[in-house]
Amino acid sequence: MINDPKNIEINDLTVGYDDIPLIEGINFNVKEGEIVGIFGRNGSGKSTIIRTLTGIQNAIDGDIRINGYSIGHIPTDSRMQRYRIGCLPQHNRNFSSLTVRENLHLALWRNKSWKSREEQINEFLKNQPFIVLSRRLDEYANTLSGGQDLLLGLAVSLLQNHKIIILDEPSDGLDELNKDIIIDLLLNLKKNNKIIILVEQILKVLFSVSDRVMLIRQFPSKTDSIGQAGKLIDLASDNIKAVKSIYEDNRTIKPEHIQEINALLN
Helix, strand or coil: CCCCCEEEEEEEEEEEEECCCEECCCCCCCCCCCEEEECCCCCCHHHHHHHHCCCCCCCCCCEEECCCCCCCCCCHHHHHHCCCCECCCCCCCCCCCCHHHHHHHHHCCCCCCCHHHHHHHHHCCCCCCCCCCCCCCCEEHCCCHHHHHHHHCCCCCCCHHCCCCEECCCCCCHHHHHHHHHHHHHHHHHHHHEEEEEEEHHEEEHHHHHCEEEEEEECHHHHHHCCCEEEEEECCHHHHHHHHHHHCCCCCCCCCHHHHHHHCCC
């Protein structure tokens, strides 16, 4: 059993459905204190990568390793618990029919003492930006705003002491203030040596936090003669720095900035 994951490594992974590849030959690794971002168009296979990493879906080919140990054969529940993996999907992150308090208590289900769980939750919610949840504890999760729903999902993950955190488009539907809050939170998780894989469509968030960015691009498939499959391409470090600078130096992103960003992504 791996109690303290130091890295996750993906080797020649091919993902898809019914042996038809969506993305072939995926190779990357993420170490402690790193964020690797993945960007691609809708339907390009981003969520399929996440489903394969978490074991919900079987890989067509390739290997997933944590600290050098292959985990591709391990079922989802065992994989997530044994290797301290937390995954926040784009939708349905929390139990909507339960209160915020009940969702947080479920995160600590191994602790049989209600009082002890409650004390741990109250102490955790003293920290920003999670303090907003302390005012919503007895409200149902489906009443939360998009930003609060994401904070609840992250709170559950952190209370469960996840080391590897996989996020699927966390900024979807958030306003600018909440996007900035998420940027700060992800950078703080990075400082705390979390291993983070971030699938994100909002470029400001993606480039503000990611150490490396990978783009999904379409190429003729090697294994499917009738179609195309995606490839995960590393964006050059100079291009990453340039895109980051555009967002850092300009409060308002204008059409000419978008053209410049698009050129750097191609």
